[in-house]
Amino acid sequence: MSHATIRLPDHQIELLSAGYRRELAQRRRMALVGFVILMLAVLLSGFVAEVRPGVLFENIGKFTSYFGRIFYLDTGALVFTDIGEWFWGFWKWGKQLIDTLLIAYLGTLFGAIFAFLICFSAAINLTPQAGIRFAARRYLEFCRTVPEIVFALIFVVAFGLGPVPGVLAIMIHTIGALGKLFAEVVENIDMKPVEGIVASGGTRWQSIRYGVLPQVLPNFASYALLRFEINVRGASVMGFVGAGGIGQDLIEAIRKFYYSDVSAILLMIIATVMVIDIATERLRHRLITMEQGR
Amino acid sequence: MIPPRDLFPDRAAVSARHPAIMAGSRRAQIIGWALVALLVALTVLSLSRLEFSFARLGSGLVQLGTFLGLMIPPSPGAQLATFSKALAETVAIAFLGTLLAAILSFPIGFLAARNVMTNRVVQFMTRRFSDSIRGVDTLIWALIWINVVGLGPFAGVLAIMTSDIGSFSKLYSEAIESVDRKPSEGVISTGGSSLHAVRFGIIPAVLPVLISQTLYYFESNTRSATIIGIVGAGGIGLHLAEMIRTFEWDRVAFIILMVLATVALIDFVSSRLRLALVGQRTTPV
Numbered sequence: 001m002s003h004a005t006i007r008l009p010d011h012q013i014e015l016l017s018a019g020y021r022r023e024l025a026q027r028r029r030m031a032l033v034g035f036v037i038l039m040l041a042v043l044l045s046g047f048v049a050e051v052r053p054g055v056l057f058e059n060i061g062k063f064t065s066y067f068g069r070i071f072y073l074d075t076g077a078l079v080f081t082d083i084g085e086w087f088w089g090f091w092k093w094g095k096q097l098i099d100t101l102l103i104a105y106l107g108t109l110f111g112a113i114f115a116f117l118i119c120f121s122a123a124i125n126l127t128p129q130a131g132i133r134f135a136a137r138r139y140l141e142f143c144r145t146v147p148e149i150v151f152a153l154i155f156v157v158a159f160g161l162g163p164v165p166g167v168l169a170i171m172i173h174t175i176g177a178l179g180k181l182f183a184e185v186v187e188n189i190d191m192k193p194v195e196g197i198v199a200s201g202g203t204r205w206q207s208i209r210y211g212v213l214p215q216v217l218p219n220f221a222s223y224a225l226l227r228f229e230i231n232v233r234g235a236s237v238m239g240f241v242g243a244g245g246i247g248q249d250l251i252e253a254i255r256k257f258y259y260s261d262v263s264a265i266l267l268m269i270i271a272t273v274m275v276i277d278i279a280t281e282r283l284r285h286r287l288i289t290m291e292q293g294r
Numbered sequence: 295m296i297p298p299r300d301l302f303p304d305r306a307a308v309s310a311r312h313p314a315i316m317a318g319s320r321r322a323q324i325i326g327w328a329l330v331a332l333l334v335a336l337t338v339l340s341l342s343r344l345e346f347s348f349a350r351l352g353s354g355l356v357q358l359g360t361f362l363g364l365m366i367p368p369s370p371g372a373q374l375a376t377f378s379k380a381l382a383e384t385v386a387i388a389f390l391g392t393l394l395a396a397i398l399s400f401p402i403g404f405l406a407a408r409n410v411m412t413n414r415v416v417q418f419m420t421r422r423f424s425d426s427i428r429g430v431d432t433l434i435w436a437l438i439w440i441n442v443v444g445l446g447p448f449a450g451v452l453a454i455m456t457s458d459i460g461s462f463s464k465l466y467s468e469a470i471e472s473v474d475r476k477p478s479e480g481v482i483s484t485g486g487s488s489l490h491a492v493r494f495g496i497i498p499a500v501l502p503v504l505i506s507q508t509l510y511y512f513e514s515n516t517r518s519a520t521i522i523g524i525v526g527a528g529g530i531g532l533h534l535a536e537m538i539r540t541f542e543w544d545r546v547a548f549i550i551l552m553v554l555a556t557v558a559l560i561d562f563v564s565s566r567l568r569l570a571l572v573g574q575r576t577t578p579v
Contacts, residue, residue, distance in 0.1 A: 048447075049383055049447040160350070164354070274399075
């Protein structure tokens with residue numbers, strides 16, 4: 001059987017393959033340099049962060065035994081043998097969990113409302129004035145970058161212990177996170193409806209209400225639901241700094257070595273987060289299909 | 295300007311002519327109002343249950359105003375060196391935690407991906423495992439690791455690592471599941487094993503996505519690393535909490551500014567790295 005393949009003359013093949021080898025060697029060198037830099041960074045940061053693998057290996061048993069211990073009651077029996085004793089504080093913790101959910105809810109709602117008010121000023125297609133846009137964006141960035149626990153620490157001093165500072169801290173963080181996402185959604189809309197409304201004499205508010213909102217509302221709702229789920233997790237640790245919710249009971253149980261309480265509270269938190277996770281995912285899925293169905 | 299309503303002088307006649315369309319919109323309206331009513335009711339309920347009051351908000355805002363006044367000008371006092379060292383520690387914690395989590399999550403991501411792991415039980419268990427890890431906040435992991443390796447930044451590294459394993463396993467497995475199947479089918483059809491298919495069919499396609507997601511997390515982990523010091527797991531958080539508790543507001547402001555600058559710097563570096571390593575085309579959410 002004869003081959004129809006055209007074969008280049010040898011000297012040309014030689015040239016091409018030399019070029020190929022050069023490219024390959026170049027890439028290998030780059031990879032090696034990158035690897036060396038990475039290793040140096042690892043060593044340096046390992047030194048700064050006082051990494052002691054020896055301690056870890058010595059004590060890794062403690063990690064697994066910790067998880068063993070939190071599943072035993074004070075009497076020495078496995079927790080599963082006496083559910084009533086294990087979850088002795090079910091109603092107390094349940095109330096705290098409801099508070100946690102309410103903190104996350106209020107924080108998300110108020111945060112979403114403020115993010116909604118600000119996002120149009122941060123979107124380039126609705127706010128051509130660079131000054132306003134710059135201010136709005138920097139503000140959102142500030143809200144987003146400072147961790148919510150830091151806000152909570154400051155607010156606890158200003159507003160007193162309890163859920164109020166927790167709600168406010170989550171709200172501020174939510175303004176930053178949602179404001180950015182909302183602004184991105186607004187920047188991706190079809191501008192024709194807005195132009196139509198402006199051309200027929202509509203005000204800025206009317207162009208937003210009738211031109212922008214119908215396009216962005218499902219996306220806004222979907223992002224807000226996603227944020228709610230994240231905020232439930234955030235609210236579960238607000239109690240660590242005295243800002244309300246289940247975190248207070250959890251940190252007490254961990255610090256005072258109430259082992260079975262730790263596992264009970266953690267399981268309740270994980271179960272709640274999973275339920276919220278699944279519920280918001282369902283809702284978001286429906287919102288997205290609603291959006292695509294139009 | 296013409297009010298919009300005047301454009302439809304025969305609105306009644308229009309709704310009489312198109313009853314189906316108007317009824318549909320009325321149904322949507324009723325659902326919308328019911329939803330708003332529900333949200334408002336829930337809000338009122340939570341506001342009263344969580345003990346919100348105007349008096350409390352007002353006096354708190356006044357206090358907050360005083361603090362803000364005291365924050366200007368921000369100054370480190372005599373502790374600039376301490377703060378800088380703690381900040382370096384914070385960055386180191388975030389870097390090592392992210393890197394370790396990325397290395398450990400790489401195989402887990404494949405185990406949790408439906409198109410690679412044909413054993414449904416293993417795949418399902420891996421998914422639930424990473425879900426449970428993600429259900430627990432970084433601060434809680436820090437408290438648990440402190441029990442194991444003692445107070446200090448090393449516990450922070452392990453905490454960031456643990457909570458990131460949960461997120462990375464999910465992100466990685468999703469990236470692996472959304473990969474084009476044709477390259478691995480090609481490898482299989484020319485006689486390669488399934489490991490060959492992973493190595494030459496999947497990894498080259500997903501690696502840029504994974505690297506880019508990991509770099510995104512490096513930035514957000516720097517933010518998480520600033521707070522784990524609050525529970526004693528190293529980094530700037532310890533000083534920040536201490537300065538807040540002792541009302542040293544100018545130092546609080548200085549630390550916050552330092553953190554903002556560092557996060558901005560890392561954001562810049564990681565986006566440059568992302569561009570250099572991955573190119574512009576992959577922008578994960």
